[in-house]
Amino acid sequence: MDETTNRAGWQGLPEWQGDTGRRWAAASGTADAQFGRLSEAGYRALGSIEGLRVLDVGCGSGGTTAELAGSVGSAGRVVGIDPNPEVLEHARGACAGLPVEFVLGDAQTHPFGDGEFDVVFSRLGVMFFEDPAAAFTNLRRATARQGRLVFSCWPTREFVPLLLLPLRALSGLVELPPPAPPGSPNPFSLGDVAATTALLERAGWHDIAVEEVRWTVELPDDARAAAEQWLTTIPVTLSVRDPEPAIRARLLDALAAAVPASRRLEQLAYSITARA
Helix, strand or coil, X not given: CCHHHHCCCCCCHHHHHCHHHHHHHHCHHHHHHHCHHHHHHHHHHHCCCCCCEEEEXXXXXXXXXXXXXXXXXXXXXXXXXXXXXXXXXXXXXHCCCCCEEEEECCCCCCCCCCCCEEEEEEECCCCCCCCHHHHHHHHHHCEEEXXXXXXXXXXCHXXXXXXXXXXXXXXXXXXXXXXXXCCCCCCXXXXXXXXXXXXXXXXXXXXXXXXXXXXXXXXXXXXXXXXXXXXXXXXXXXHCCCCCHHHHHHHHXXXXXXXXXXXXXXXXXXXXXXXX
C-alpha cells in the first residue's frame, strides 16, 4: 500500500483546503455548540488578554476568533488563520464589525513576523499539520518572549465517543478510513501527552501543562435528528460523501440505532498550555 492510499481519509492541508474544509464550514454551528465547554477551558487558561496580540490557529468559521476579539479590547489585535477560503468567508461573516484580520494560509509555513503575537490559541486546530515539529517551531518564533500557547486537542480515539460511535455504527456499510499512520495529520495525532510535551519542548516551548477537560455532549432528543447531525459532521463525511437517497436512509438507520438512550456522550479532551 503506497503512502497516498494509506493516508486516505485523513486530514492534511490538501483535505482542509478542499472538501473537508467546506464540510466543516457547513457543520460549524453544531461544532460550536458541542465544543463550547472546551472553548471555555481554553479561555480560562488564557486569563486576561486585554490589549494583547492574539493568533487563532485553524480558526475555522470564526466562533473562537469572535470570542477572542471581544476580550482583547480596542488596544488588542486578533488574527485568524485557516487554509480554506470558504471557511474564512464564514468567519468574516461571524466577525463582521469586530477588530479581526483573517489570513488564508498554513500556520506551519506562514511567514509571521518574529515575536508578532503575545498569545497563540487554537481549539482543535493544531492536530493536522504535515510536520508538527516545524509548525510549533514556526509558532514559537512568531510568539513574543514569555508569550503563551493555549490549544486543545483530542486524546487517542478510544476516548472520543463523539467521533468513534458514528464510525462504529457505519462499519460494514461504508468503507471507513484505515487507522491513521503514525505521524500523519489526523484528529488524534497529539493524543499521546508525553510525546506532545516532548514535541513542544523541542520546538522551544517551556512550562508545558496539560489539563483534562471533561464535559457532556447533548445530542438531539430525537434519535433520527441525532443521526442526521452525525451524517453531516466530521469524521463521518470523510467516508460518506453525498450518498444516494436509498443509501442515505440505510446509513441514518444505522446511526440512529447507535444513539445512546440518554442522548448524552461523556467526552474528554486536553487543554495544553506553554510559554515561549
